[in-house]
Amino acid sequence: MNQGFLPVTREEMEERGWQQADFVYVIGDAYVDHPSFGHAIISRVLEAHGFRVAILSQPDWRKEESIQVFGRPRLGFLVSAGNMDSMVNHYTVAKKRRQNDAYTPGGRTGKRPDYATVVYCQLIRRVYKNIPIVIGGIEASLRRLAHYDYWSDRLKHSILIDSGADLVSYGMGERSIVEIAEALEAKLPVQEITFIPGTVYKCRNLPKEKDILRLPDFKELKEDKRAYAKSFYIQYCHTDSHSGRRLAERYEDFYVVQNPPAAVLTTPEMDAIYALPYKRTYHPSYEAEGGVPAIAEIRFSLVSNRGCFGGCSFCALTFHQGRTVQVRSHESLLAEAERMTKENGFKGYIHDVGGPTANFRAPSCQKQLTRGVCPNRQCLFPKPCPNLAVDHTDYIALLRKLRAVPGVKKVFIRSGLRFDYMLADDNDALLEELCRYHVSGQLKVAPEHVSGPVLRRMGKPPRSVFEEFCRRYRSVNERLGQKQFLVPYLMSSHPGCGMKEAVELAEFVRDLGYMPEQVQDFYPTPSTISTCMYYTGLDPRTMEPVYVPKNPHEKALQRALIQYRDPKNREQIEEALIKAGREDLIGYGPKCLIRPRRDGQRLRGPGAAGSDGPNKKAGRIRDKAGTEDRPRKKRTIRHVHKKKQ
Numbered sequence: 001m002n003q004g005f006l007p008v009t010r011e012e013m014e015e016r017g018w019q020q021a022d023f024v025y026v027i028g029d030a031y032v033d034h035p036s037f038g039h040a041i042i043s044r045v046l047e048a049h050g051f052r053v054a055i056l057s058q059p060d061w062r063k064e065e066s067i068q069v070f071g072r073p074r075l076g077f078l079v080s081a082g083n084m085d086s087m088v089n090h091y092t093v094a095k096k097r098r099q100n101d102a103y104t105p106g107g108r109t110g111k112r113p114d115y116a117t118v119v120y121c122q123l124i125r126r127v128y129k130n131i132p133i134v135i136g137g138i139e140a141s142l143r144r145l146a147h148y149d150y151w152s153d154r155l156k157h158s159i160l161i162d163s164g165a166d167l168v169s170y171g172m173g174e175r176s177i178v179e180i181a182e183a184l185e186a187k188l189p190v191q192e193i194t195f196i197p198g199t200v201y202k203c204r205n206l207p208k209e210k211d212i213l214r215l216p217d218f219k220e221l222k223e224d225k226r227a228y229a230k231s232f233y234i235q236y237c238h239t240d241s242h243s244g245r246r247l248a249e250r251y252e253d254f255y256v257v258q259n260p261p262a263a264v265l266t267t268p269e270m271d272a273i274y275a276l277p278y279k280r281t282y283h284p285s286y287e288a289e290g291g292v293p294a295i296a297e298i299r300f301s302l303v304s305n306r307g308c309f310g311g312c313s314f315c316a317l318t319f320h321q322g323r324t325v326q327v328r329s330h331e332s333l334l335a336e337a338e339r340m341t342k343e344n345g346f347k348g349y350i351h352d353v354g355g356p357t358a359n360f361r362a363p364s365c366q367k368q369l370t371r372g373v374c375p376n377r378q379c380l381f382p383k384p385c386p387n388l389a390v391d392h393t394d395y396i397a398l399l400r401k402l403r404a405v406p407g408v409k410k411v412f413i414r415s416g417l418r419f420d421y422m423l424a425d426d427n428d429a430l431l432e433e434l435c436r437y438h439v440s441g442q443l444k445v446a447p448e449h450v451s452g453p454v455l456r457r458m459g460k461p462p463r464s465v466f467e468e469f470c471r472r473y474r475s476v477n478e479r480l481g482q483k484q485f486l487v488p489y490l491m492s493s494h495p496g497c498g499m500k501e502a503v504e505l506a507e508f509v510r511d512l513g514y515m516p517e518q519v520q521d522f523y524p525t526p527s528t529i530s531t532c533m534y535y536t537g538l539d540p541r542t543m544e545p546v547y548v549p550k551n552p553h554e555k556a557l558q559r560a561l562i563q564y565r566d567p568k569n570r571e572q573i574e575e576a577l578i579k580a581g582r583e584d585l586i587g588y589g590p591k592c593l594i595r596p597r598r599d600g601q602r603l604r605g606p607g608a609a610g611s612d613g614p615n616k617k618a619g620r621i622r623d624k625a626g627t628e629d630r631p632r633k634k635r636t637i638r639h640v641h642k643k644k645q
Contacts, residue, residue: 005033005283006043007054010070021054022046023181024073026120027137028089028112029082029103029294030286031057033279036298038137038173039080044276045174051075051181057283058104058111061119064127072131075184077124078177079165080137081116083294085525087151090114093523094552095151105282105289114151117143121163132190134180135159136169141320142527144168144200145235145249145258146221146228148535150524155222155535158249158256160202166190168200171320172306174273175262197241198262204254209246212257213238217250225536226543232532233540239318242372264307264324271332274303280343300340301352301414302333304398308356309364310418311378312448313459314494314522314530317356323373325360330398334405341407348408353399354415359422359430361394376541381459384424392422392430399433413438419445419469420461428476435476439484443473446489449497450508457496457539457546458530463508488512492558493549494522495533499557499580506561506593507585515565521555564593 007013008031013021023046027039034040043053054073059066082089082103090098090109100107113119117139124133143159160168167190169176176198183193194201206212213234221228231249235258238244244260265273280299282292307325308317317323333353340346352358363369364379365387379385402411413434422430434443447466449455455462470486477484490509492502509515524531533539533546549555557579560572573594577585585593 003279003284004277005031005055005279006047007070008057008283008285013054013070016052018052018054020052021070021073022052022075022185023078024054024056024070025078025080026056026059026067026124027080027082028058028086028116028120030105030292031055031283032103032281032292032295033283034281034295034298035274035276035278036301036303037083039082040278041273041276042078042080042136042173042177044278045178045273046181048276049178049181051185053078055283059120059123061113061116061123064123067120067123067127072128075181076132076134076190077128079117079120079124079133079135079140079163081120081139082112082137085139085142086112086114086116087149088523088525091151093521100293102294103292105286105292107290107293115162117159117165118163121165125164132167132184133163133165134167134169134177135163135165136173136177138316138320140165140168141170142316142525144170145215145247145256146218146231147526148228148524148531149526150531150534155228157218157251158200160200160256161251166201167193169198170200170258171198171261171322172265173198173262174265174269194257195259197259200256200258202254202256206248206255206257211245212248213245215247215249219252226538229532229536229538229540229543232529235527236318236529236540237375239322240324240372240375241322242368242370243375244372261322264322264326267327267329270306270326270328274328274332274336280339297351299343300346300350302336302340302350302402303355304328304333304353304358305355305360308360309373309379310357310360310416310421311381311459313457313533314491314528315356316525316528319527321356323364323379324368325363327361330401333398334401337402337405337408341405346407348410350402350408350411352414353402353411354413356416357418357421358413358415359392359395359417361398362389362391364388378459380418380420381461382456383461384420388424390421390424390426392425396430396433399438403437410440411438412440414444416446417443419447420465423465423469423472428472431472431476432480435473435480435482435484442485442487444487444489445469448489448491449494449501449505451497451501451504454494454497454501457533458491458494488514488516489520490516490562491520491522492562493555495530495539495546495548497549497558498547499554499576502558502561503577503580503582503585506564507591509562509564510591510593515563519559519562521559561593570594 025043046053054070056069101109104111117135121133140159145158147156149156176196179196215231216227221231241261241263247258249256282295286292305325305327307321309323379388448458448460450463473486524534534548537546537548539546557572557576560569561576563569564573586596
């Protein structure tokens with residue numbers, strides 16, 4: 001028996017007394033019945049509305065019989081590539097194949113195809129010619145209209161065209177999937193399901209309603225990158241359920257039409273979804289293979305919100321979850337925490353309480369609830385809007401209640417914390433709460449960069465804001481007698497970042513006294529403003545030209561600069577500094593990043609990356625002749641370094 005999981009085999013389906021499923025849900029991930037997995041939520045929501053859903057996980061796309069495990073479903077197929085875009089799941093930003101897949105049993109790779117949504121749909125179409133196919137999940141959601149595909153380096157059709165599916169359920173999907181299911185149950189032909197918010201469909205002729213906004217034809221988009229940039233920004237400005245209009249994109253003799261987004265969920269609706277009878281782990285059939293690695297990060301975490309008004313250019317949340325923050329009630333989260341404490345393996349630690357941005361617990365202003373977000377303005381960028389409502393009292397109260405749950409020893413916060421929003425508060429109450437109870441030695445924050453031109457393209461606050469946050473973080477920790485550190489996430493090669501800006505970031509790292517072990521190169525994923533800049537060389541918000549580092553060698557130089565202390569990067573650092581006209585950073589002074597070559601030879605060992613200033617590498621430094629300099633004490637980066645060490 002599957003012990004309450006939805007059926008994953010015909011035998012499990014028949015054990016339930018079903019001869020036929022209403023929907024067969026094809027997914028590119030292993031089946032994990034936990035509300036952090038999109039397929040779990042959608043299948044449980046449909047089940048709650050009386051529909052029979054069978055889960056077909058990671059079918060072999062090379063064999064037609066693999067799609068026939070449950071036979072023909074009564075109403076149709078649902079298809080999702082999984083919790084990640086299949087191409088991001090498979091490839092690094094350098095387009096190298098990843099060595100593991102956290103969403104597959106045992107972490108094995110090769111269990112799903114590239115462009116999984118398209119491949120699964122084509123397989124279904126070969127076997128079941130006329131059956132309705134509805135696609136969803138992050139891959140379909142962010143490819144719902146024409147989009148730049150980084151891995152093939154070209155503009156691609158709407159995923160509806162290449163997949164042969166009938167509908168896209170975009171965004172989070174709980175509302176639209178139920179309406180689609182009910183329309184199919186009422187025997188409405190899938191071609192006539194054109195009216196549901198949060199869906200995309202195909203048609204030969206546009207309806208005559210006046211609210212349809214025509215986007216440039218696909219042919220024009222392919223021929224003119226400027227047209228694509230303009231089209232993309234129109235889409236970006238219509239991602240709100242209150243103000244979003246219906247959009248139409250023409251492909252030769254038919255159209256792809258995007259209906260406005262589905263309405264955001266109310267708190268009672270969110271609570272109801274997270275109260276469904278999830279098993280909160282992977283299907284037991286995966287146990288022999290070592291389970292599903294992805295569960296480790298989220299099993300003992302709480303999702304407290306959705307949506308984000310942060311507006312980072314490199315983030316696709318605006319297109320997928322929207323900018324209006326939706327939250328669960330304290331009662332819902334406490335009930336889940338109490339269930340969590342009774343699970344096998346729980347050791348008293350809640351790993352996270354958050355979502356896209358942990359400290360957003362309400363819409364940015366009350367206007368959003370009736371009129372939606374401002375189409376062409378951001379709440380926090382370039383500075384906080386005068387109408388921004390800043391209040392952390394609800395989040396603080398929630399954290400205090402969770403800490404008091406019997407069996408809970410500690411509650412960590414690992415979701416993104418928007419530090420500029422914290423600074424907009426009148427007091428440091430949340431910061432003090434975090435430092436006192438919720439930081440385990442290190443607080444991770446994401447300034448991403450420090451150069452003004454790059455931050456403007458990123459939609460991030462100025463460097464001075466991060467430096468002020470560092471000061472306040474240090475001050476709070478000193479007041480509490482804590483020794484805790486900041487770990488900044490940094491990004492290289494973002495549009496707008498040339499060698500000059502990359503050197504500026506390296507100097508910041510030098511002054512911070514911290515060398516990040518991992519640096520994220522900008523990854524152009526579908527449907528972000530930054531990806532549009534990468535493809536077009538234009539900022540779609542202003543249509544200004546943007547410098548885009550695309551050459552792999554230049555990107556490697558930018559990345560190496562951030563990790564300038566690593567000896568193996570010495571030659572790249574020197575080349576980068578010469579290219580940037582910053583030879584002043586090659587020398588023995590306290591501000592230098594690397595030492596000069598000696599007698600035309602590179603230094604060996606750690607000395608290649610050190611200097612005689614504040615950034616000497618721990619351990620002993622050897623010169624060319626092999627003689628030892630004085631031993632140096634291992635240094636720890638305290639806070640964000642009140643003083644240079």
